[in-house]
Amino acid sequence: MIGLAVTLVLVAVALLSLVWTPYPIAVIDVPGKLQPPSAEHWLGTDQFGRDVLSRIMAGAVNSIAVSLVAVGIGAGIGVPLGALAAARRGLVEEVVMRFNDFTFAFPALLSAVMITALFGPGAVNAIVAIGIFNIPVFARLTRGAALSLWQRDFVLAARVAGRGRTRITLDHILPNIASLLIVQMTIQFALAILAEAGLSYLGLGTQPPNPSWGKMLNEAQTLMFLAPQLAVFPGLAIMITVLGLNLLGDGLRDLLDPRLRRLR
Amino acid sequence: MTRSLARGILAGAIACGLLGFGAVQAAAKDSLTLAMPLEPPHLDPTAGAAAAIDEVVYANIFEGLTRIDSSGTVQPALAESWSVSGDGLTYTFALRSGVTFHDGTGLDSGDVKFSLDRAMAEDSTNAQKGLFGAIAEVAAPDAGTVVITLKQPAGNLLFNLGWGDAVIVAPESAGTNKSQPVGTGPFAFERWVKGDRVEMVRNDSYWGRPAKLAKATIKIIPDPAAATAAMLAGDIDAYANFPAPEALAQFEADPRFKVVIGSTEGETILAINNARGPLSDLRVRRALSHAVDRQAVIDGAMFGYGTPIGTHFAPHHPAYVDLTASYAYDPAKAKALLAEAGYAEGLKLSLKLPPPSYARRGGEIIAAQLAAVGVETEISQVEWAQWLEQVFRGTDYDLTIVSHTEPMDIGIYGRETYYFNYQDADFKALMAKLNATVDEGARYGLLADAQKKLSDDAVNVFLFQLAKHGVWNKDVIGLWENSPVQANDLTAVYWQ
Numbered sequence: 001m002i003g004l005a006v007t008l009v010l011v012a013v014a015l016l017s018l019v020w021t022p023y024p025i026a027v028i029d030v031p032g033k034l035q036p037p038s039a040e041h042w043l044g045t046d047q048f049g050r051d052v053l054s055r056i057m058a059g060a061v062n063s064i065a066v067s068l069v070a071v072g073i074g075a076g077i078g079v080p081l082g083a084l085a086a087a088r089r090g091l092v093e094e095v096v097m098r099f100n101d102f103t104f105a106f107p108a109l110l111s112a113v114m115i116t117a118l119f120g121p122g123a124v125n126a127i128v129a130i131g132i133f134n135i136p137v138f139a140r141l142t143r144g145a146a147l148s149l150w151q152r153d154f155v156l157a158a159r160v161a162g163r164g165r166t167r168i169t170l171d172h173i174l175p176n177i178a179s180l181l182i183v184q185m186t187i188q189f190a191l192a193i194l195a196e197a198g199l200s201y202l203g204l205g206t207q208p209p210n211p212s213w214g215k216m217l218n219e220a221q222t223l224m225f226l227a228p229q230l231a232v233f234p235g236l237a238i239m240i241t242v243l244g245l246n247l248l249g250d251g252l253r254d255l256l257d258p259r260l261r262r263l264r
Numbered sequence: 265m266t267r268s269l270a271r272g273i274l275a276g277a278i279a280c281g282l283l284g285f286g287a288v289q290a291a292a293k294d295s296l297t298l299a300m301p302l303e304p305p306h307l308d309p310t311a312g313a314a315a316a317i318d319e320v321v322y323a324n325i326f327e328g329l330t331r332i333d334s335s336g337t338v339q340p341a342l343a344e345s346w347s348v349s350g351d352g353l354t355y356t357f358a359l360r361s362g363v364t365f366h367d368g369t370g371l372d373s374g375d376v377k378f379s380l381d382r383a384m385a386e387d388s389t390n391a392q393k394g395l396f397g398a399i400a401e402v403a404a405p406d407a408g409t410v411v412i413t414l415k416q417p418a419g420n421l422l423f424n425l426g427w428g429d430a431v432i433v434a435p436e437s438a439g440t441n442k443s444q445p446v447g448t449g450p451f452a453f454e455r456w457v458k459g460d461r462v463e464m465v466r467n468d469s470y471w472g473r474p475a476k477l478a479k480a481t482i483k484i485i486p487d488p489a490a491a492t493a494a495m496l497a498g499d500i501d502a503y504a505n506f507p508a509p510e511a512l513a514q515f516e517a518d519p520r521f522k523v524v525i526g527s528t529e530g531e532t533i534l535a536i537n538n539a540r541g542p543l544s545d546l547r548v549r550r551a552l553s554h555a556v557d558r559q560a561v562i563d564g565a566m567f568g569y570g571t572p573i574g575t576h577f578a579p580h581h582p583a584y585v586d587l588t589a590s591y592a593y594d595p596a597k598a599k600a601l602l603a604e605a606g607y608a609e610g611l612k613l614s615l616k617l618p619p620p621s622y623a624r625r626g627g628e629i630i631a632a633q634l635a636a637v638g639v640e641t642e643i644s645q646v647e648w649a650q651w652l653e654q655v656f657r658g659t660d661y662d663l664t665i666v667s668h669t670e671p672m673d674i675g676i677y678g679r680e681t682y683y684f685n686y687q688d689a690d691f692k693a694l695m696a697k698l699n700a701t702v703d704e705g706a707r708y709g710l711l712a713d714a715q716k717k718l719s720d721d722a723v724n725v726f727l728f729q730l731a732k733h734g735v736w737n738k739d740v741i742g743l744w745e746n747s748p749v750q751a752n753d754l755t756a757v758y759w760q
Contacts, residue, residue: 026632026635027632028560028564028628028629028632028633030560030563030564030629031563033564047510047564047625048564048625048628048629048632049564120644121644121645121646122644203645207642207643207644207645208624208627208628208631208643208645209628209631209632209643221488221489222488222489222492222508222510222511222621223510224489225492225511225514226510226511226513226514
């Protein structure tokens, strides 16, 4: 419940920032820089005099958009690959799964750094980089869950009835593993937000002047002694968001997993 | 002076007498750890443009015929004295005797001829070949004499010979200087721990006054936050040019440190690719110059440290002309100029930002200021290697921010190929005339013309002169306050 509430608030704030923020996010006011939190600026101002609250709100859009697309890429490619591997077995499975192992073997963030180094920094490349490393996660999960389903009697019955493998996958396999995938998506979503913040912190993600929580942390770094609050607020935003999404994932798992439901 | 000396001796005597081990504390520290932000790609100043090379080796390991001192004046170095012929075409240098390289070989005129010929050669990798452009021939009539013959008079020859790119190397070690530099300086190279530090030890057979430090370590700390922490923890004794101006207030408040704001040769500019579409239009470039509020950039990016400039010239130089008023901050005028050039509805440009905070922070402020007049910028943050590759060599950019830290580098605007893509016959003629002029007054006049020309053509948006933010332990004496050349000359440094 808490997870759902936090996530809804996050989404609401992000949507709100699209139409309204307390102050414009890109307008620089050098004389008004580094103000502590006050009635006018609830979270103070940054090194260029921009309102921190406004930038955190706009940063939420950025985080959500990047993570949504990245998880979309991961699931959109990973799930069909996993389902294909489970349905076909044999050589196809070998190729798909070894390719997954190959991708998995690189630490995700390191590879993301490599991709952005090759193709230049930017939000789009960050999305692609994070997306690619979501593929094996979904492919493995889908294959593992699907394999056990292929042995079940109702699937065997469908095969005896002459249904094709694609048909069976769409009609029987995917609906039965959907809950599992949804839970995984919330977890990957939280991880993608962390990854985006990490890449932006390194200057490889979202480029200025677009706000990003990771970038705000990076900028706050040398100002730690002058204005520590600049590091605290984006840090808190990341922490609360990731915590909220993880709680949501836990909650969804409890809700959707029939075995856990029976235990309750 | 005498009183404080006497008091010091008295205090020392009491300390030694009463405590016995006081002598240990009284012994002056004779090693120094100096930090700088960028690691040199290699250590041969005659084969690379990176300022970091000179900042390690210049005057410490390598020396030239002349050297440039902390005030920017030319001093004799390996050449003890020189004479110039009446027509200004022949320079005769008398070399210092008894000079040896760190590997024990002696210095003679052959080494000088070798070094200069090598730097001027067709296939030379010297980054500043232009320094030697006027030289027709280098001759070594005897071991102690070098005669340089010029094609045309060159007023700045002695200054040019003092650059890090013109240092004297030995033929035996020239090939390995990149990793194992062998020079004639007061410090000998000891080792280079890549990614961390370069260590040097005192050269005991130095020809001049020996260095006071027995050991000097130059540590590479690129991250401003790490530099602040290292400074506060006492891991480093000095940071010649502190990369985070926002941290200076904190050091100023701490009695352990001294903060010295000096001048550098760093003209910080918003460089414009003059060959790119709309930017080849003078009105557009002038609009950009009017759109930028220099003081806001200095306050926002450099926390107030820096002097606004109106052209590519150092404000502390006697020939400087203050042209900052030519393009006063005037967004309305900028808009009008853009409209006149046919960009009333706006313009989209790329802005590539290398790592230093003047670029990264200044870039964001400038982007906001340009947006206010309808120029949309697409910022990409690049590392130095990418910047050199894409911007400097590839000229694949619209706008970039960089600081040109070489001294007296207005000549770069007259080069055949340079990343601004500014090709102007009048300016080139002006530079040719300047190079052929020896009389100081006439030179200053030409330099003033050149400064005005660059401002008139709005070649780049001239932002500010980078200040040198020196932070060091209050007991360290003798570090340079200003940076007339790219150097961290440790020759005269000692602990009080």
